[in-house]
Amino acid sequence: MKQRILLADDHALMRAGMRALIDGMGHAEVVAEAGTGLEAVALVAEHQPDIVLMDISMPELNGLEALARIRRRDADVRVIMLSMHADEEYIVQSLRLGVAGYLLKDSATMELELALRSVAAGETYLSPAISRQVVDDYLGRLADSDGPLDRLTARQRQVLQLVAEGHSTRQCAELLNVSVKTVESHRANLMDRLGVRDLPGLVRFAVRHGLVSAEG
Template sequence: MIRVLLVDDQHLIRAGLRMLCEAQPDIEVVGEADNGRDAISLAARLVPDVVVMDLRMPGVDGISATSRILADRPGTRVLVLTTFGDDDHLYPALTAGACGFLLKDAPPADLLDGVRRAAAGDSPFSQEVLSRLVHRAMHARTGTPPPVDGLTTRERQVLDLIAEGLSNAEIAERLHIGVTTVKTHITSLMSKTGSPNRVRLALFARGV
């Protein structure tokens, strides 16, 4: 069961998300918050697997809340759900440690898929946002990733496939290894490259 904390200052948005999530047999909404301060305390108390996080809220905003939540519990997956898909919101959220970035006009199926992928260790992004990230990366790339000492052959293979945009399950299938093993390699790669999240790791792999 995926434990989800919903964070949004609009009651109707939270109510809609709760109804959507609770209709699924594998997702449980364990709490709601309408501001970043309450989100931080609830995340510590309820220990959700995924926090669905709005960005613009009164008081403590979603970016600050994301940073605080992950500082206290690095294993928590924070999935941004926002109206604002511009770079001024995207990159601060990624820097704070968000694992994915979805827009509120995304189809319900995409949101549910995003929650499941976030819980599984993937990085879900709205197509519009992902296309912009890839476009920027491709135009900024230097051709080869910066050298990193200490990567194993398997870690380099995983890094190359992350750069291609493959999910954990797809990497596991390509390399004939388990998904848990892929997650272990990704955790090691993030540590060795100083990448706070999967997107930064993919950009690193592209030489950006």
């Protein structure tokens, strides 16, 4: 049976390119495509793919938060994170959340097939370009205390991402289907917990911890 793949990337051209590569493999097929993290979570529940290829930087809900939700709902779904970033922070967070693979977007095309085959076989795949030191550092930090993001609730992390992406308070409220006052309360609690005094500080924190990309 062919591997059933869900593509999650906010760039339509990137999805089209990956779909063409996957269609040419013979052992895999794309069953759905998502343009946001929220859409990816919903489509995984609907289509129950074997593997999710997911961009780490997506609007509304980033790939890391989407990964966490997908894994909570169905631990059997294997997620390969796609990213332009070889930064330790992104990789460490992905590994902590149970990612099955981490593939850099500038990898050779044959690496995508290798990643899919490895993950389908139950292995964890990391792009060779990712430093061994990053993995060693991660293993050494497994027993460390929780990081700053772990002090936040899932909803607070989503509010933080939306704010960092430039959404207004009213836009955040509409996307989350809550009141403006609720969003304002979340933002105030975020600043208090993180020791941040202003909006630029929240944006810098979100970028530093991989909730949003500095490149947008």
